[in-house]
Amino acid sequence: MSDLKTPQKDAYSLILDAIDSGTYRPGDRLVESELADRFGVSRTPIREALQRLETQSLLTRDGRSLIVASLDHNQLSELYVVRAELEGLAARLAARHATEEEIRVLRDMVEDDRGLTDQPQALSRANRRFHKQIHLASHNRYLVQQLGLVHRSMALMATTSIAAEGRGRDTITEHDAIVDAIANRNEEVAYQTLKDHISKAFVTRLKLDSGAVKSVGD
Structure with a gap:
């Protein structure tokens, strides 16, 4: 062999x-x-x-x-607007098309990630895997390609919003709600819940950049 x-x-x-x-x-x-x-x-x-x-x-x-390269404030804002819409669409389509096995994988990811709430770098990597799984569960290759481009640009941010104190726990709670909406086949709730998740991450990033919140370990 x-x-x-x-x-x-x-x-x-x-x-x-x-x-x-x-x-x-x-x-x-x-x-x-x-x-x-x-x-x-x-x-x-x-x-x-x-x-x-x-x-x-x-x-x-x-x-x-x-x-x-680095992203200035306007580029960051534009990127999050596009990301929120595309991620929301991915969740909507996942609620429509995801197999039961794909939903099981998403649930397992959330459970596995609960132990990483105080490890921002590890949770950030897990967060990317979670979102990638939702992209794949949308079963739309063109959307997956566009989200790949968006996430490539996200790599230009020097820190992860998950590094903010308390953001790790909030991220897991929000991921749980997203999976519930997908599992319940509620397309509108899945869309809005994931959009809200991205919006909260953006607000946290702005606060981190302004020094309004502390990062884990500060």
Whole structure:
């Protein structure tokens, strides 16, 4: 029997994952040679990946250097408006199309995440998985693609709103309500509940950025 090998990620995915995980943060300079050494790939695919990320506005120019882009207040507001509408639509469609198995997975995710409320980075990763599962449960490939673009841009935020004190517990409660609406096949409630969830996350982010609330560990 032949061995099954795990497919290797390409340079674009490797750099994107590093930005998403916070290895590279807004303002950090990306250097071809350093990236090639870090990921063990040649400089040509690294160069092509950097060009692609620049085209997608995830990287920006600082003189001759490429740095990880950051979002100003207006860009952040615009991103959350689009995210709220698309996420709400995903929840609406999930309430219509999700299989019982997909709903079971969502419920299990919420239960598993209850123990992460005081671990903002771990809960942030779990939160992305939860939302991704809702996207897939919408059974609309074009919506999944658009939400993928939105979440790529979300990686340009230096901190997670879940880091605010109390936000972790609130996030789990809100996720629970979203899954209930999807399980009950209530499309309008699912849509509005998820939109409200994104709105609350945006308010928390604005407070974090203004220093009006403390982050976990402060």
